[in-house]
Every structure is written in structure tokens, then in C-alpha cells.
Amino acid sequence: MLPSSTVENYLKAIYLGVSSAGQPSGLLPMGQLAAALGVAPGTATTMVKTLAESGLVRYEPYAGVTLTEAGEKLAALVVRRHRVIELFLVQVVGYRWDEVHEEAEQLEHAVSDRLIDRMDEMLGRPKADPHGDPIPDPEGVVKPQPMQSLLTCPMHTPVTITRVIDQDKVFLRFIENHHLKPGESIEVEDRDSASDSVRVRGKNQERITIGTRAASKLLVQ
Amino acid sequence: MLPSSTVENYLKAIYLGVSSAGQPSGLLPMGQLAAALGVAPGTATTMVKTLAESGLVRYEPYAGVTLTEAGEKLAALVVRRHRVIELFLVQVVGYRWDEVHEEAEQLEHAVSDRLIDRMDEMLGRPKADPHGDPIPDPEGVVKPQPMQSLLTCPMHTPVTITRVIDQDKVFLRFIENHHLKPGESIEVEDRDSASDSVRVRGKNQERITIGTRAASKLLVQ
DNA sequence: AGTCAAATTCATCAGCGCTCAAAGTCAGGT
DNA sequence: ACCTGACTTTGAGCGCTGATGAATTTGACT
Numbered sequence: 197m198l199p200s201s202t203v204e205n206y207l208k209a210i211y212l213g214v215s216s217a218g219q220p221s222g223l224l225p226m227g228q229l230a231a232a233l234g235v236a237p238g239t240a241t242t243m244v245k246t247l248a249e250s251g252l253v254r255y256e257p258y259a260g261v262t263l264t265e266a267g268e269k270l271a272a273l274v275v276r277r278h279r280v281i282e283l284f285l286v287q288v289v290g291y292r293w294d295e296v297h298e299e300a301e302q303l304e305h306a307v308s309d310r311l312i313d314r315m316d317e318m319l320g321r322p323k324a325d326p327h328g329d330p331i332p333d334p335e336g337v338v339k340p341q342p343m344q345s346l347l348t349c350p351m352h353t354p355v356t357i358t359r360v361i362d363q364d365k366v367f368l369r370f371i372e373n374h375h376l377k378p379g380e381s382i383e384v385e386d387r388d389s390a391s392d393s394v395r396v397r398g399k400n401q402e403r404i405t406i407g408t409r410a411a412s413k414l415l416v417q
Numbered sequence: 418m419l420p421s422s423t424v425e426n427y428l429k430a431i432y433l434g435v436s437s438a439g440q441p442s443g444l445l446p447m448g449q450l451a452a453a454l455g456v457a458p459g460t461a462t463t464m465v466k467t468l469a470e471s472g473l474v475r476y477e478p479y480a481g482v483t484l485t486e487a488g489e490k491l492a493a494l495v496v497r498r499h500r501v502i503e504l505f506l507v508q509v510v511g512y513r514w515d516e517v518h519e520e521a522e523q524l525e526h527a528v529s530d531r532l533i534d535r536m537d538e539m540l541g542r543p544k545a546d547p548h549g550d551p552i553p554d555p556e557g558v559v560k561p562q563p564m565q566s567l568l569t570c571p572m573h574t575p576v577t578i579t580r581v582i583d584q585d586k587v588f589l590r591f592i593e594n595h596h597l598k599p600g601e602s603i604e605v606e607d608r609d610s611a612s613d614s615v616r617v618r619g620k621n622q623e624r625i626t627i628g629t630r631a632a633s634k635l636l637v638q
Numbered sequence: 639a640g641t642c643a644a645a646t647t648c649a650t651c652a653g654c655g656c657t658c659a660a661a662g663t664c665a666g667g668t
Numbered sequence: 669a670c671c672t673g674a675c676t677t678t679g680a681g682c683g684c685t686g687a688t689g690a691a692t693t694t695g696a697c698t
Contacts, residue, residue, distance in 0.1 A: 202655070227675060239656055241677055258663060258676060288509070289535050299529055306527035308520055314510050423686070447645060460687055462646060479645055479694060 201305035204274045206243055207252060209233055210263055211271035216361075223260030272336030277312050278304040279325035279332075284315045286326045293326040293377075294368035309334075327368075328359030328378035328415065346394050346411035351384045355416040362413045375399040376414060422526035425495045427464055428473060430454055431484055432492035437582075444481030493557030498525040498533050500546035500553075505536045507547045514547040514598075515589035530555075548589075549580030549599035549636065567615050567632035572605045576637035583634045596620040597635060 199207070209232045213224040230240035244261050247253040252267030263271055281300040285291040291299070313334065316322070324330050332338040341358070349355050357380050360371055371377060375398050385403070386395040394411040397403050420428070430453045434445040451461035465482050468474040473488035484492055502521040506512040512520070534555065537543070545551050553559040562579070570576050578601045581592055592598060596619050606624070607616040615632040618624050 200654080225675080226677090235655085236657055237676065238658075238678080243655080245677095285532075289532070289539070291535070299532055302527045302529070303524070306523045308523070311506075311510070311520055314512070318510070421685075448643095456686085457688055458645065459647080459689075464686080
């Protein structure tokens with residue numbers, strides 16, 4: 197039984213949810229999962245129970261859900277497909293980086309492993325997609341890179357933007373317009389908790405002040 | 418309501434079936450449709466009735482089915498997607514021409530118009546896919562090219578192979594190995610109804626004899 | 639007229655993905 | 669200790685899609 201795209205989406209949501217939503221337990225609460233997928237809570241519970249029976253997921257009633265080995269591999273491969281496709285669309289097909297997400301969302305359920313591998317090869321076995329999100333290898337393994345956000349990185353020190361955690365078109369355009377895409381080198385000049393903002397100096401000394409909410413979505417190294 | 422991939426497959430089957438299966442009436446019998454889709458006859462009847470209610474199809478009980486304007490356009494666009502993808506896979510991604518069919522079969526239901534147009538552009542607005550099958554334009558229009566098969570074309574006259582009507586891997590490999598791919602120039606030397614075969618002379622005087630069944634699948638101009 | 643292949647009808651099924659509302663659980667606060 | 673409120677589970681149930689198989693009907697042909 198190959199997984200339906202709904203199943204793939206659940207696994208992906210859990211995969212992404214567990215890592216990002218900073219749950220100390222490593223368990224993703226059902227509410228969050230349901231919200232991420234845009235379904236009623238009961239729906240998520242039911243589906244997760246099914247996934248648990250298939251051995252893809254470990255489910256603790258009232259606590260949350262996490263992936264098993266098998267589930268994690270599957271999820272990682274979905275994510276891999278998504279990210280390889282995104283990069284391919286940008287690099288080969290000429291999409292803009294704020295346009296690729298929806299397309300990849302569809303294609304990730306339709307492409308064969310074969311095709312993904314060919315794309316991956318054409319792209320030179322890249323380690324990250326256009327947003328800087330890491331691309332799992334064909335085994336589903338992704339080695340974690342230590343990153344800090346603009347809120348936590350050292351100040352007055354040159355850092356390189358490596359990742360943008362947001363798929364919103366408007367935000368991505370903004371980032372692009374102000375030369376804050378992954379790869380750019382910048383420096384945090386000031387943080388002000390009163391005004392809830394961070395000032396950075398970027399390419400050709402351009403200065404820009406952004407809110408902490410936005411700053412937290414920019415990861416650097 | 419955007420059509421499910423099942424609906425797209427029905428439309429495509431009717432589109433391809435009506436043109437190829439040489440029905441004088443222009444109607445495709447339900448039996449053939451059911452067979453093409455690998456479903457029971459009753460299933461096809463039911464589905465076709467539904468399609469008729471959506472105005473995509475004209476259905477004559479006990480006679481067969483054909484596409485309406487709307488249905489034909491939709492079907493042609495599915496076929497367009499399929500063929501653009503096939504060519505893209507060969508030309509850009511480096512697939513072999515006998516490998517693209519299955520992949521395209523999946524992708525044709527997942528790609529956006531946007532992406533198809535970009536691929537089409539990258540490929541230079543091609544008029545045919547790797548098998549020589551014509552690619553409908555974005556409006557679903559395809560202008561018919563008069564073609565003859567190796568069984569009907571003039572003998573002892575150079576002709577160019579333009580199309581191969583068969584997706585079977587083994588056959589395609591055979592065609593490729595003997596330099597009979599679309600674009601190659603050849604000449605029919607002999608037809609023999611007794612032995613049910615056709616002898617052609619191809620590139621660098623290579624001679625090869627093939628059965629009439631195979632010969633009928635090679636179209637020339 | 640009779641026959642036969644093909645097509646239609648109809649009763650039915652199964653899976654998927656989902657909702658809603660009622661009932662249950664759990665943790666924090668007083 | 670208990671209460672409250674937020675979150676979760678349960679269970680009944682729905683709607684759609686896509687399919688089947690067997691009985692019946694139709695229409696073409698001899």
C-alpha cells in the first residue's frame with residue numbers, strides 16, 4: 197500500500213511540527229496537528245490512530261504524536277521531494293523563489309523517486325532548497341546544522357543568512373528586496389526590546405529595521 | 418470543480434480513442450472505453466452518464482460516446498500536459514524516450530498550467546513529443562497533419578519518420594536500435610503480403626524487415 | 639423471427655476523509 | 669482538594685468517488 201497524499205501530508209506535518217514547534221516531549225499535540233492540516237481535531241485523532249496501526253507513528257492519547265523510524269523516513273522523503281522540486285523549479289525552470297511552494301505541494305505526491313534523483317543530480321546534490329531548508333538525503337537522513345536566529349546571534353559580527361522560515365509570498369518578496377536572502381552576509385547592529393525590533397546592516401551598508409517576529413524567521417550562521 | 422484525475426483519464430481515453438479507433442460515426446463504443454481504462458463496462462456507462470450531465474461528453478446509449486467542445490478542450494489540455502512533460506523529461510532531464518510515459522501519466526494530473534507553459538517555453542514551443550505525437554496548443558487545438566504509415570506510403574521514395582504509435586518499451590527500444598526514430602529518413606523497398614512484412618532501407622543503407630503490424634505503427638511524411 | 643454480442647440498469651459495496659456533538663481527561667489556580 | 673477551562677477522544681454518521689456483478693434490454697445481423 198503506497199501512502200495516499202493525505203497520509204503523506206499528515207506525516208509531513210508531524211515531521212515539520214515536531215521539529216519546529218519546540219515541544220520538549222518531542223510529541224506534537226493533536227490540536228496543532230489538526231490546525232496545521234486545517235481539519236477538525238477529531239479528524240486528526242482518527243487519522244493518527246490509523247497511522248499508529250500502520251506503525252508509522254507513536255501515539256500517546258492526550259499527549260500527542262511523534263513519528264516512528266519508518267514514519268520518519270517516509271516523511272523525510274516527502275520533504276526531500278518537496279525541497280528538491282522547489283530548488284529545481286527555481287534553478288532550472290526559472291521560477292521565482294516565492295512561487296515554488298504551491299507547485300511543489302502538488303508535485304511532491306506525483307513524482308517518482310527516479311525523477312527526484314535525476315533532478316537532485318542535475319542540481320549537484322544540493323543540501324538546501326531556495327529557502328535554506330535542508331534537503332534530506334535519499335535515506336531520509338538530514339544532518340542538523342546549528343543555527344541561530346537574528347534574535348540570538350552575536351551582535352556586531354558578520355553572519356551569513358542561511359535560512360528563511362516562512363513561505364508567505366509577501367514576506368519572501370520583502371526579504372528579497374532587502375537583500376536578506378540565504379547567502380547574504382549581514383550584521384546585527386542593534387536590538388531593542390522596547391520597540392520590539394532588530395536593526396541590521398546588510399549589503400552595501402543598507403540598514404533596515406525589522407520586528408522581532410520577522411527577525412526570528414531569519415536564521416544565520 | 419476541477420476534474421479529478423479519474424475524470425481526466427476518461428476524457429483522455431475518449432479523446433485518444435475517438436481519433437485512433439477509426440469509428441466512422443465518431444462515437445467511441447463503451448466497450449472500448451471500458452477496456453482502455455481497465456474497468457467493467459457498467460462502470461464506464463455510469464461515469465459517462467455523469468460526464469454527459471457535466472456537459473463534457475455527448476452520449477448515445479448503445480452507440481457510444483464522444484466529446485463536446487468543452488470536453489474536447491479539457492481532454493486536449495490533459496494530452497498537452499502529458500506530451501509537454503514527456504518531451505521535457507527527455508530534452509531537459511535526460512530521460513530515455515521509452516521511460517517517460519509512466520512518469521508523465523502521473524505528472525499530467527499534478528502540474529499547473531503555469532509550469533506547463535514554462536516547460537513549453539523552455540522547449541521552444543514544440544509541436545510534437547518524443548514519439549512524434551502532436552502537442553495541442555494552450556487552447557487545446559491541434560492541427561491535423563496528414564500522415565501515412567509504412568503500409569500506405571509510396572515505395573522507393575525517401576520519407577521521414579514522424580511518429581511512432583506505441584508506448585511499449587520493447588518496441589521503442591527496437592525502433593531506436595534500428596534508427597527508426599522520428600526524424601530519421603528511410604525508404605520502403607518492398608512489401609510482401611505473403612510474408613506479412615515490409616522491408617525498409619534506413620540510415621547508412623541498413624536494411625530491415627518488419628511485420629505489417631509493426632509497420633502500421635510507424636507514420637511517415 | 640431468432641440469436642448473440644454488446645450495453646444498460648440496479649442493487650450494492652468499500653474506502654476515504656471528514657464533521658459534529660457529547661463525553662472524557664488533565665493540569666493549574668485558589 | 670476541587671473546580672474550571674482548554675484540549676482531546678469517542679462515536680455516530682455523512683457524502684463522495686469509483687467500482688462490481690448479475691439480470692435485463694437493445695439492436696444488429698442472418
